[in-house]
Amino acid sequence: MKAAVLFESNKPMPITELDQSEPKTGEVRVKMLAAGVCASDHHVMTGDNPTPMPIVLGHEGAGIVDAVGPGVTMVKKGDRCVLSFVPSCGHCRSCRTGLSNICDTNRETGTRQYDGTYRLYTSDGTEVHQFAKLGVFAESVVIPQQACYPMPDDVPMEVAALIGCSVTTGIGGVINQPNMRTGMTVAVIGVGGVGLNALQGAALMNASRVIAVDIHDHKLEFAYKFGATDVINASDQDAVAAIQEMTGDGVDFAFDTFGHKLTTQQAYKATRKGGTTVIVGLAPDGMNAEIPLVELVRNQKTLVGSYYGSASPHETFRKILDFYRQGRIDVGGMVTRRYKLDEINLAYEALERAEDGRGVIVFD
Ligand SMILES: [Zn+2]
Numbered sequence: 001m002k003a004a005v006l007f008e009s010n011k012p013m014p015i016t017e018l019d020q021s022e023p024k025t026g027e028v029r030v031k032m033l034a035a036g037v038c039a040s041d042h043h044v045m046t047g048d049n050p051t052p053m054p055i056v057l058g059h060e061g062a063g064i065v066d067a068v069g070p071g072v073t074m075v076k077k078g079d080r081c082v083l084s085f086v087p088s089c090g091h092c093r094s095c096r097t098g099l100s101n102i103c104d105t106n107r108e109t110g111t112r113q114y115d116g117t118y119r120l121y122t123s124d125g126t127e128v129h130q131f132a133k134l135g136v137f138a139e140s141v142v143i144p145q146q147a148c149y150p151m152p153d154d155v156p157m158e159v160a161a162l163i164g165c166s167v168t169t170g171i172g173g174v175i176n177q178p179n180m181r182t183g184m185t186v187a188v189i190g191v192g193g194v195g196l197n198a199l200q201g202a203a204l205m206n207a208s209r210v211i212a213v214d215i216h217d218h219k220l221e222f223a224y225k226f227g228a229t230d231v232i233n234a235s236d237q238d239a240v241a242a243i244q245e246m247t248g249d250g251v252d253f254a255f256d257t258f259g260h261k262l263t264t265q266q267a268y269k270a271t272r273k274g275g276t277t278v279i280v281g282l283a284p285d286g287m288n289a290e291i292p293l294v295e296l297v298r299n300q301k302t303l304v305g306s307y308y309g310s311a312s313p314h315e316t317f318r319k320i321l322d323f324y325r326q327g328r329i330d331v332g333g334m335v336t337r338r339y340k341l342d343e344i345n346l347a348y349e350a351l352e353r354a355e356d357g358r359g360v361i362v363f364d
Pocket residue numbers: 088089090091092093094095096100103104105106
């Protein structure tokens with residue numbers, strides 16, 4: 001089985017032949033068909049998100065189940081699946097309280113499978129980690145059955161792959177906010193893969209104003225296709241002042257989909273009295289933001305994090321697949337570049353250049 005393996009940060013990932021164990025109890029093997037090129041993998045490559053190595057990256061993927069281990073009941077061989085990068089255990093405290101997107105067991109076991117062991121080895125026997133238990137930059141993955149969400153035949157694989165991360169994180173992070181109501185004003189700071197989907201989420205919620213903020217004009221132009229009603233280039237104007245001017249006193253909901261103290265502070269300042277700031281993007285490990293505490297209290301703002309759509313990933317997948325099949329969201333239009341697995345390093349160079357839309361690895 002071939003996979004792109006990261007042995008060291010800030011080095012290219014060589015395509016490497018790995019030994020892959022058979023699926024154990026409750027696990028399945030999925031032949032990969034499409035994998036998205038997401039910035040979260042890039043944070044590992046650069047060392048911003050320190051992660052054990054060697055590791056196979058890739059956490060946004062879709063494929064077809066081609067082998068099942070003992071005791072698998074949720075999927076069967078031949079099922080086409082969206083893969084969840086949080087394969088919820090179902091019995092930890094977070095899962096029991098409805099937050100299976102932040103499953104405790106998944107977090108504790110991290111890049112190993114649920115029994116704490118590995119399924120991938122180099123030719124000299126070194127254990128290889130799977131990012132988010134997946135590691136989809138590989139011809140196949142052995143993963144928990146809970147990572148698989150079977151989907152209808154009419155959904156293209158590259159669409160399914162994107163639903164596995166950016167679409168669910170962006171749309172779910174908006175539509176699953178409990179205080180979101182029709183006609184609210186929304187700003188989205190950062191319109192990469194997740195940001196474009198946050199715009200679509202705001203459109204699904206009938207926001208009266210959907211303001212996209214970025215530092216690249218070409219990305220803002222692209223954002224109009226996904227529901228932006230107004231755009232602001234924060235490199236040539238003060239984004240907070242511009243949002244306040246457009247809305248009178250700030251937006252009801254501001255989303256930071258980039259993840260940095262500067263964008264979080266912007267989102268917070270652009271949020272109106274009684275409004276909500278949602279942080280969706282992951283900042284570099286250890287970074288803190290400065291939030292004016294008196295203002296937080298007196299203006300009764302809410303500051304909240306959102307991970308993987310804020311709710312059960314499988315339940316958000318269900319909603320998104322319905323929206324997609326009804327033509328209410330555009331997912332295919334985000335895919336602007338396609339690569340083979342052995343072009344993975346080129347795919348990440350395009351991401352570094354901040355090109356529009358999303359790259360997808362398409363497997364034979
Ligand atoms: Zn759990």
